[in-house]
Amino acid sequence: MHEHYxxxxxxxxxxxxxxxxxxxxxxxxxTSVSGVFAFGESIDKASRILIENFSPTxxxxxxxxxxxxxxxxxxxxxxxxxxxxxxxxxxxxxxxxMLNAGKNRIDVAVKKSDLFSEFPGARFxxxxxxxxxxxxxxQNADLISMSYEHxxxxxxxxxxxYHNKGGSSLKKIMEQKFGxxxxxxxxxxxxxxxxxxxx
Numbered sequence: 001m002h003e004h005y006x007x008x009x010x011x012x013x014x015x016x017x018x019x020x021x022x023x024x025x026x027x028x029x030x031t032s033v034s035g036v037f038a039f040g041e042s043i044d045k046a047s048r049i050l051i052e053n054f055s056p057t058x059x060x061x062x063x064x065x066x067x068x069x070x071x072x073x074x075x076x077x078x079x080x081x082x083x084x085x086x087x088x089x090x091x092x093x094x095x096x097x098m099l100n101a102g103k104n105r106i107d108v109a110v111k112k113s114d115l116f117s118e119f120p121g122a123r124f125x126x127x128x129x130x131x132x133x134x135x136x137x138x139q140n141a142d143l144i145s146m147s148y149e150h151x152x153x154x155x156x157x158x159x160x161x162y163h164n165k166g167g168s169s170l171k172k173i174m175e176q177k178f179g180x181x182x183x184x185x186x187x188x189x190x191x192x193x194x195x196x197x198x199x
Contacts, residue, residue, distance in 0.1 A: 050158060127155070
């Protein structure tokens with residue numbers, strides 16, 4: 001059976017790749033793992049662009065669908081005053097996000113959660129995600145809709161995607177739900193979209 005990186009409990013063989021990565025003057029040592037987005041010897045291009053362009057709205061951040069932890073860990077390292085929570089549906093992603101947090105001595109909370117299933121009533125100032133386009137339109141529409149409910153007033157949802165490979169649909173859904181959306185960055189077909197929740 002073919003497994004996706006949003007599979008809850010991957011059974012594929014575990015293979016690891018460790019590497020150093022520097023973004024915005026911060027260097028982390030990270031380990032990626034098979035069965036988790038994005039397995040390789042460097043941070044995927046879209047996640048890097050999101051990290052490079054993120055600026056906090058307030059004091060609390062959720063990295064939703066964190067994979068092995070690159071986005072949330074870099075945000076906490078770059079903005080140490082932020083309280084950062086990271087979540088993923090994938091058991092292996094949660095394990096490796098915790099492993100990478102410990103390896104870099106970064107204080108974040110990591111939870112296994114199917115979207116917001118483990119965050120009843122929780123609200124954040126920023127929600128960031130490199131969303132699983134391959135999971136389908138409904139899953140990503142739910143991610144956007146539920147993010148709105150879990151943002152504080154004036155909070156922001158940040159998504160990154162290839163505009164012509166599903167990103168344009170995400171942008172439309174963000175516009176419909178939030179009543180606003182902006183392109184924070186355009187780079188090589190990749191865009192960072194930001195939508196703000198009103199008061």
